Amino acid sequence: MLGHGLPHPLPGRALMQRLSHRSWASLLLLSACIGVSEPARQVHDATTAPGIQVVPVPGRGPGGPAPDSGQPRDTAPPADSGAVEDTGRIDQDGDGHSPAEGDCDDGDASVHPGADDAPYDGIDSDCDGWSDHDADRDGHDALSAGGADCDDGDRAVHPGAAEARDGRDQDCDGYCDEGLIAPGDLVITEIMANPDAASDSFGEWFEVFNASATDLAFCRGWEGRDDRFDRFVIASGLVIPAGGLAVFVRDGDSSRNGGITGATVFGRSMQLAELDDQIVLWFEDPDLGGFEVSRVAYDGAPAWPDGAGHSLSLDPAAWDEGSNDDPSRWCAASAPYGAGDHGSPGTVNAPCPTR
Numbered sequence: 001m002l003g004h005g006l007p008h009p010l011p012g013r014a015l016m017q018r019l020s021h022r023s024w025a026s027l028l029l030l031s032a033c034i035g036v037s038e039p040a041r042q043v044h045d046a047t048t049a050p051g052i053q054v055v056p057v058p059g060r061g062p063g064g065p066a067p068d069s070g071q072p073r074d075t076a077p078p079a080d081s082g083a084v085e086d087t088g089r090i091d092q093d094g095d096g097h098s099p100a101e102g103d104c105d106d107g108d109a110s111v112h113p114g115a116d117d118a119p120y121d122g123i124d125s126d127c128d129g130w131s132d133h134d135a136d137r138d139g140h141d142a143l144s145a146g147g148a149d150c151d152d153g154d155r156a157v158h159p160g161a162a163e164a165r166d167g168r169d170q171d172c173d174g175y176c177d178e179g180l181i182a183p184g185d186l187v188i189t190e191i192m193a194n195p196d197a198a199s200d201s202f203g204e205w206f207e208v209f210n211a212s213a214t215d216l217a218f219c220r221g222w223e224g225r226d227d228r229f230d231r232f233v234i235a236s237g238l239v240i241p242a243g244g245l246a247v248f249v250r251d252g253d254s255s256r257n258g259g260i261t262g263a264t265v266f267g268r269s270m271q272l273a274e275l276d277d278q279i280v281l282w283f284e285d286p287d288l289g290g291f292e293v294s295r296v297a298y299d300g301a302p303a304w305p306d307g308a309g310h311s312l313s314l315d316p317a318a319w320d321e322g323s324n325d326d327p328s329r330w331c332a333a334s335a336p337y338g339a340g341d342h343g344s345p346g347t348v349n350a351p352c353p354t355r
Helices: 012-018 021-034 038-046
Strands: 186-192 205-210 222-225 231-233 245-249 277-285 289-298 312-314 330-332
Touching: 186 277, 186 289
Parallel strands: none
Antiparallel strands: 186 205, 186 312, 205 245, 222 231, 222 277, 277 289, 312 330
């Protein structure tokens, strides 16, 4: 007995040994239920009575998940919104093509790849991405749509295209065949400077022959002139076929000009002197600069034929730019036309008599 009258306590290990197997099992079960900390568990493990096997409780102790915090857990899946994801493979307008298959307007059954695409209606009906204002698909919109393509029906015609010698404006700059026209392509072949059946103010005219192998179109840059101050602009639209003739007349009224029809009017900005003058066809080429395509300079010298009411007529054998400078190749026309003057406006001249 101790001094305080209490029995002497048993040593710790002796006490543990005196605990029954049932007591140890009860302690272990209690510690599992109340979540004994890991250090405490280690103490119990270290003092487990011999022959007692501790079985871990699922969800507790080493190797299991953390103890339950007591807070509710939200493990429900996200609520379904009811929306269907559109992958682009649904054909909404029933035209046989979905957006994934190239339908550029799946709300219009007339718009889909392969549909007929009418130009200039503002709709890309076949979904090919081409401008609806580029009918020939040369990469340039038509003039009517604010573009610069002067012929939207021909892929070879557009700004920047190579110019060809064909009487057309391939590059849409307003000039035809620039860089390809040469002196002598046109030849002045007949001149009426002194009409008799019509006044000079209405009845003067001259004739031009296209000596080249292709049609020649008068577009931008052409004018007729003399060596002084007279000049007139040749309006766009006139085309002289290869080997063909054109007549330029002072006045377009056949009742006043001596009976000439179908001619190009040069007006009052140029007049033909009776005895001494020049007629020049000038082309202001944007590529080569301005130059004379044809010229005739006649004067009152005896070598030049003269006569009121008779045209100066170049012999058909001399219809080239070198020969028409020789006065001996010219003669006074004798065939009557229209109101009674003599010449052959718009038709081949009669051969000149041998001098």
